[in-house]
Amino acid sequence: MLKKEKLLDFASTIVKMSDADMTTVSIVGNKESLTRFSNNEITQNVDSTKYSFTIRTVYDGKVGIVSGTSLDTKNIKKFLEKAKEISKNQTHKKEILPLPSKTDYTFTKSFDKKTETLSPDQRAKYVKDAVKICAKEKMNGAGIFSNGANSFVIVNSNGLEAHFENSNVTFSITAQAKNSSGWAEQNELSVKNIDVIKNTKIAVEKAKKSKNPKDVKPGKYTVILEPAAVADLISFLSYTTFNGLMIAEGRSFLSGKIGQKVVSEMVTLYDDPYFEGVGGIPFDFEGFPRKRLTLFEDGVFKEVPTDRKVAKMLKLDNNGHSLGADDEYGPLPLNLYLKEGSSNLEEMIKTTKSGILVTQFHYVNMLNPMTTTITGMTRNGIFLVKDGKIKDGLKNMRFTQSIMESLSNVLMVGDRCIVQSGGFGGGFAVPALKIKDFTFTSKTEF
Amino acid sequence: MFKLGKLAIEVAKHYGADYADIRIIDTKNEEIVVKNGKLNVDYSNTLGFGIRVLYKGSWGFSSSDNLTTSEIKKVAKEACFIAKASSSLQREKVRLAKEDTYKDHWFTPVLKNPFRIPLERKADLLFKIDEILRKKSEIKVAYSEMSFQNIRKWFISSEGSEIVQDLLRSGAGYSATALGNNDMQVRSYPASFGGQYYSGGYEIIEQMELLQNAERIRDEAIALLKAPQCPNSVKDIIIGGAQMVLQIHESVGHATELDRVLGYEENYAGSSFATLEKYKKFRYGSKIVNLFADATIPMGLATQGYDDDGVRSQRWDIVKEGILVGYMTNRELAHKIGDRRSKGCNRSQGFYSIPIIRISNLSLAPGEWELEDLIRDTKDGIYMDVNKSWSIDQRRLNFQFGCEIGYEIKNGRLGRMLKNCSYQDITPVFWNKCDAICNENYWDLWGVINCGKGQPGQRAEMSHGAAPTRFRKVRVGIGNK
Numbered sequence: 003m004l005k006k007e008k009l010l011d012f013a014s015t016i017v018k019m020s021d022a023d024m025t026t027v028s029i030v031g032n033k034e035s036l037t038r039f040s041n042n043e044i045t046q047n048v049d050s051t052k053y054s055f056t057i058r059t060v061y062d063g064k065v066g067i068v069s070g071t072s073l074d075t076k077n078i079k080k081f082l083e084k085a086k087e088i089s090k091n092q093t094h095k096k097e098i099l100p101l102p103s104k105t106d107y108t109f110t111k112s113f114d115k116k117t118e119t120l121s122p123d124q125r126a127k128y129v130k131d132a133v134k135i136c137a138k139e140k141m142n143g144a145g146i147f148s149n150g151a152n153s154f155v156i157v158n159s160n161g162l163e164a165h166f167e168n169s170n171v172t173f174s175i176t177a178q179a180k181n182s183s184g185w186a187e188q189n190e191l192s193v194k195n196i197d198v199i200k201n202t203k204i205a206v207e208k209a210k211k212s213k214n215p216k217d218v219k220p221g222k223y224t225v226i227l228e229p230a231a232v233a234d235l236i237s238f239l240s241y242t243t244f245n246g247l248m249i250a251e252g253r254s255f256l257s258g259k260i261g262q263k264v265v266s267e268m269v270t271l272y273d274d275p276y277f278e279g280v281g282g283i284p285f286d287f288e289g290f291p292r293k294r295l296t297l298f299e300d301g302v303f304k305e306v307p308t309d310r311k312v313a314k315m316l317k318l319d320n321n322g323h324s325l326g327a328d329d330e331y332g333p334l335p336l337n338l339y340l341k342e343g344s345s346n347l348e349e350m351i352k353t354t355k356s357g358i359l360v361t362q363f364h365y366v367n368m369l370n371p372m373t374t375t376i377t378g379m380t381r382n383g384i385f386l387v388k389d390g391k392i393k394d395g396l397k398n399m400r401f402t403q404s405i406m407e408s409l410s411n412v413l414m415v416g417d418r419c420i421v422q423s424g425g426f427g428g429g430f431a432v433p434a435l436k437i438k439d440f441t442f443t444s445k446t447e448f
Numbered sequence: 449m450f451k452l453g454k455l456a457i458e459v460a461k462h463y464g465a466d467y468a469d470i471r472i473i474d475t476k477n478e479e480i481v482v483k484n485g486k487l488n489v490d491y492s493n494t495l496g497f498g499i500r501v502l503y504k505g506s507w508g509f510s511s512s513d514n515l516t517t518s519e520i521k522k523v524a525k526e527a528c529f530i531a532k533a534s535s536s537l538q539r540e541k542v543r544l545a546k547e548d549t550y551k552d553h554w555f556t557p558v559l560k561n562p563f564r565i566p567l568e569r570k571a572d573l574l575f576k577i578d579e580i581l582r583k584k585s586e587i588k589v590a591y592s593e594m595s596f597q598n599i600r601k602w603f604i605s606s607e608g609s610e611i612v613q614d615l616l617r618s619g620a621g622y623s624a625t626a627l628g629n630n631d632m633q634v635r636s637y638p639a640s641f642g643g644q645y646y647s648g649g650y651e652i653i654e655q656m657e658l659l660q661n662a663e664r665i666r667d668e669a670i671a672l673l674k675a676p677q678c679p680n681s682v683k684d685i686i687i688g689g690a691q692m693v694l695q696i697h698e699s700v701g702h703a704t705e706l707d708r709v710l711g712y713e714e715n716y717a718g719s720s721f722a723t724l725e726k727y728k729k730f731r732y733g734s735k736i737v738n739l740f741a742d743a744t745i746p747m748g749l750a751t752q753g754y755d756d757d758g759v760r761s762q763r764w765d766i767v768k769e770g771i772l773v774g775y776m777t778n779r780e781l782a783h784k785i786g787d788r789r790s791k792g793c794n795r796s797q798g799f800y801s802i803p804i805i806r807i808s809n810l811s812l813a814p815g816e817w818e819l820e821d822l823i824r825d826t827k828d829g830i831y832m833d834v835n836k837s838w839s840i841d842q843r844r845l846n847f848q849f850g851c852e853i854g855y856e857i858k859n860g861r862l863g864r865m866l867k868n869c870s871y872q873d874i875t876p877v878f879w880n881k882c883d884a885i886c887n888e889n890y891w892d893l894w895g896v897i898n899c900g901k902g903q904p905g906q907r908a909e910m911s912h913g914a915a916p917t918r919f920r921k922v923r924v925g926i927g928n929k
Contacts, residue, residue: 034904040712043539047530048509048904050800052496069492071513081493091567094575097487122508128695130537144714146903176715178569185715254625330483330591364718367839369850370868372632375927377848379565379841381718398871400839400846402927443926444872446846447721 003033003051003118004073005149006165012073013055013157014115014316019075022059022089024101024159027329028287029055030151031072031167032426033118037125040144042133046324047122058327059085063095065328099310099327101160102289112168112281112428114192118151120171125149128173130150134200139206145175149193152426156289161214168281168428173198176382177205181448182215182395184208185361187230187383189421189429191281208361212395213353217445218386220399224357226350226387226414232340232432233422234346234378236271237403240335240430242371243406244273246299246312246323247332255374255406259303265409267301268343273323273335275428279421282337282428287329290322295335298409311335339431343415348413350436353389357436359392363401374405379446402443411438453604455517456499456524460743461606463528465501467544469605470524471756472497472515473611473799476598478563482574483591484582489567496799497525503531505541509802545782545790547759549607554753555614557746558649562596562618565650570594573658580662582625586670592622593642594653595897609758617749617909618652619645619895622662626669633672633867635852639690640835645895645909646747668853671865678854678869678925684826685871685922688833691851692812692914693894699731699875700739701807701912702901703844704766705793706775708805710784717901718842721875722772727785730772733879738813739767741776743792748809749895750910751796756803757791766810770880778805797906804902811893811913815885815892819916822884829857830924831916834868846924848872871924878919886915 013027031053035079038046056069059082066088068081082104108328125147137212153167173189173196186204190196227235248254273295275282286292286309293304306316312333323333351359366378377400384396423429453470460468470924472495479490497520498511508531510523562570574592596618603611623636623644638644638656646652687695702708703720711719722730743750743761754760757779764772775785778794794803823831837850854869855862873881893911900907 003659036904037533038903039537040714041539041710044506044534044537045712046507046509046802046804047534048511048802049526050498050511050904051528052511052513052800054492054494062767065488067488067490069490069494071494071496072515074514084491088567092487092489092571093568094485094487094571122530123536126533126536133537142711142714144711146715148903174715178711178714183714225513253588253625253632326489329482330486330488352850364842367837369837369870369927377837377839377926379839379846381842398841398842400848402848441927444846444848444923446841446843447874448843448845 003031003153009153009155010157010163010165013155015075016057017080017157017159019078020059022061024060026058026101026156026158026345027055029053029155034148034150036146036148037118037122037129037131038146039133041142042137044126044129048371057081057085059089059296060098061086061089063098064089064092092096101158102160102162104163105291107164107284107291108276109284110276112191113151114169116173117149117169117193120149120193128198135202141206142178144177144178146172148172151167153281153338154378158289162289164285166283170281171196173201175202175205177209179213180211182209182212183382188330189423191279211392212383212385215395216386217397220442220444222439222441224354224438226354226357226359226434226436228361228434229420229432230362230422231360232435233430234366235408236338236340236432238368238376239405240338242368243374244335245332246307249306250312250315255372256303260306262303263301264303265298265301265406266412268412268415269298269301269409270341272296272339273299273307273337274339275337277337277339277431280337280428280431286322286324287326288324290320290324292323293306295321297335307333307335336427337430340433342417342419342433344417346417347434350434351387351392355389356389357387359387375402376405377402397448398446399442400444401441403441408437408440413438450604450610452520453602456520457604457606459521459524460499460501460528463525464503465503465528466756467606468499469603470497470499471799473603474600475798476563478573478596480570481593482578483552484589485558485578487571498799499527500802502542503528503537506531506534507832508534509512511800539883542780543783544779545788547779547789549609550754550758550760551610551830552753553612556616556647558616560650561800562650563598576659577622577662581622581666584666586626586628587624587666588627589625594620603754603758605758611754611758613753615647615752616649617645618649619643620653620656620658624666624669626673629673631673633669633711635665635669636834637661639894640852642897645749645897646893647749647751648747672853672867675865675867677928678830678866680925680928682921683924684918684920685924686822686826686829686831686916686918688916689892689914690834690894692836692917693896693912694849695833696810696812696912696914697807697896698838698840699844699847700766701810703875705805705807706777706781706784709775710781716903721843721845724785726772728773731770731880732772732876732880733754733768735770736815736885737767737770737879737882739810740765740813741808741810743808745809747893748911750809750911755792755793755794756796757790759790761792764791776805776807795908797908801859801906804906806908807899807910810910812885812917814888814891814915817884817886819886819890822886822916822918823857823862824860826857826918827859830866830869831857831862833857845874847875868928869924870926871922872926873922878914881919881921882917883920884918890915
């Protein structure tokens with residue numbers, strides 16, 4: 003990836019070349035190297051490095067936004083002219099807020115050069131280790147080993163300069179047996195934390211334990227959700243229920259509920275880009291510092307993600323969650339951190355007379371944002387828990403369930419957070435949860 | 449560009465590639481959005497190249513957005529090193545199905561280039577829609593948009609193909625979000641999640657009757673707030689074209705992608721129940737169900753001259769008289785079903801992505817019914833349309849879809865409007881419940897612009913043709929009380 007100085011220099015050059023009333027330049031850089039395997043062999047192997055820059059100009063209250071890929075200042079003139087043309091061809095003015103000025107940010111360690119630059123041979127070695135274990139168990143291994151880095155720069159004509167970079171590495175594996183499967187995944191900022199063998203063994207064990215899966219009837223069950231399944235649920239809160247604009251416009255379950263107890267007192271939830279291992283960006287897409295938010299404290303709804311527009315609507319402060327100066331979607335918490343409890347997974351199972359353990363969900367989608375009702379399938383390891391023990395593997399089932407209702411029905415919270423879904427904006431950190439009255443509405447054939 | 453392309457091939461061969469191709473892609477996008485009276489215009493232009501090589505039967509791919517001779521040499525070399533690493537864990541060598549070589553220039557037929565239509569004219573139409581939608585206070589969010597994409601793509605292969613394609617697509621749509629009665633309801637036109645898209649120019653937008661439908665859509669969104677919920681029950685359902693598109697896409701399109709069938713997507717998007725032993729035998733649907741793929745169909749989003757393997761576009765059957773008879777294939781996997789030639793489904797999102805099998809334009813052939821007759825023939829049912837939510841299991845069996853709007857059908861007549869309509873079933877069980885399809889007068893192509901697949905994730909576009917279709921005794925209103 004290009005160095006900080008080079009990216010800032012490119013963005014600053016554009017700002018200097020522009021004759022607009024206001025100019026903001028942002029650059030997103032992404033290097034992604036990924037080895038994909040299935041049926042115990044490498045099937046795809048790719049490397050991609052790309053940059054995209056976006057120029058926002060304001061002329062007489064009219065905004066023009068253009069973007070391109072090549073970081074070559076020789077091409078910039080035509081982009082600036084296009085942005086000017088877009089502004090000049092508008093008949094409607096809109097309210098333009100002043101550009102943020104230079105400020106300081108809090109950085110956590112999020113970049114590791116070795117992780118960015120792993121070679122295809124090194125990735126192949128990790129994959130071979132995984133495949134060997136699967137093949138020994140007569141299972142088909144499928145998954146990815148990916149590594150890369152992201153960089154993000156904002157420079158504006160009011161003197162603001164912001165730069166952030168993170169690295170990321172993911173190992174994900176599905177062990178496919180005759181009539182069952184198991185899955186495990188690890189997302190890290192540094193390759194030194196990755197344990198391919200441990201994760202492969204977890205996936206293989208799940209596939210073994212769930213062989214010859216049984217049927218259970220759809221209905222309400224106590225569920226133990228492993229961290230990946232919890233992340234699948236609460237990721238929907240991130241861009242719907244906690245969307246600051248939706249809250250302000252009355253389109254969220256949380257609209258008008260600040261200060262009210264909305265979920266179980268066992269639930270404390272933050273938006274925390276500074277949580278270790280998450281790799282979150284410490285500023286928003288305008289360049290304002292991102293504040294750590296307490297969204298739920300002991301079940302009480304405390305803080306709303308805001309940008310300047312939402313802050314004005316709700317008479318709150320801007321806490322740095324903007325998706326961009328002209329964004330119409332709404333400010334979001336990008337790095338949810340569900341605070342750990344005191345129970346480990348074994349205790350959750352031991353204390354369950356009758357319930358279902360879920361490894362992960364698949365293809366979850368929102369049905370009703372006002373009630374936070376979602377639907378999705380279980381995947382790669384669902385187990386019947388009876389009298390404190392895992393009894394049988396089960397055939398997969400569909401759930402249709404309100405997330406907020408589930409968070410009200412929490413019985414136990416796991417004692418260890420795992421980072422899920424790393425990437426450009428960083429990930430989420432969530433523990434396992436035990437929840438009562440979770441509704442499964444239909445089943446499938448495997 | 450051909451000169452640069454040939455350089456890439458030469459370098460790849462020098463480093464041991466048995467096969468190599470390069471795609472140089474120049475993409476222009478324009479997006480115009482009006483939300484609650486505020487205009488946003490985004491224009492982007494991206495340029496870059498991706499080089500794909502086969503070394504001893506294993507793939508390597510690398511790309512860059514820096515289109516210079518030195519970068520091409522570097523990236524071609526990287527692609528070869530990556531392929532060598534791939535070959536260290538190989539069970540079966542990749543062998544490409546034969547394809548003629550082509551020297552051709554293909555382009556989307558266009559009457560009016562949308563990039564030459566003045567911005568004021570395009571924005572003005574959206575502002576007029578916005579004004580109509582916001583005339584009633586219950587509408588809290590009015591969102592209208594237009595989007596245009598022009599791709600110029602050069603494909604050069606070590607086998608000798610030199611192909612240029614100019615692909616243009618245009619689309620528009622809007623939605624009205626109503627709030628009240630402790631509820632929120634959304635109506636969209638012509639379809640949800642961005643509207644309707646075709647390959648073609650601005651003439652498409654002019655034929656969409658966007659303004660003419662704005663008042664109706666606004667009023668339907670408001671009426672839904674007070675409408676009764678879809679009952680939690682079992683009913684005959686007639687599904688409109690804008691929802692059939694998702695039904696076809698999710699339960700047939702993805703299920704018949706051969707890479708999924710063979711386990712290549714097992715860890716992410718999933719696999720398929722439509723496994724090879726079912727090929728040419730399995731009853732996927734009732735006898736009236738005929739689904740065909742066609743990358744040559746006018747105005748389809750997957751319509752092009754050649755795919756990213758350099759295979760010329762074709763039309764073929766996927767389900768014929770209810771039987772599974774075809775898959776979406778590429779040059780790498782065609783031989784797995786005994787085909788000598790690929791169906792031409794290998795596509796990538798951009799220069800930075802390796803081509804993978806994607807759904808082509810896949811359509812349900814029209815039947816013979818008039819819609820009025822079909823409703824008259826339905827005793828206890830629900831008509832539902834326009835997708836609101838979707839979910840399906842990783843083998844494409846258990847699905848549950850939600851629709852923006854529904855109407856009760858009682859004794860052959862359309863009755864009350866219903867909200868929160870959804871239906872759930874198992875794919876082949878459901879398609880075997882299909883007993884009536886409306887005729888070609890009701891048939892249209894619907895564009896999908898957000899189909900996700902692959903790791904790293906890629907987005908692809910395709911169209912699905914459908915007319916209103918009836919399915920007997922389906923579970924509806926899941927989760928409704």
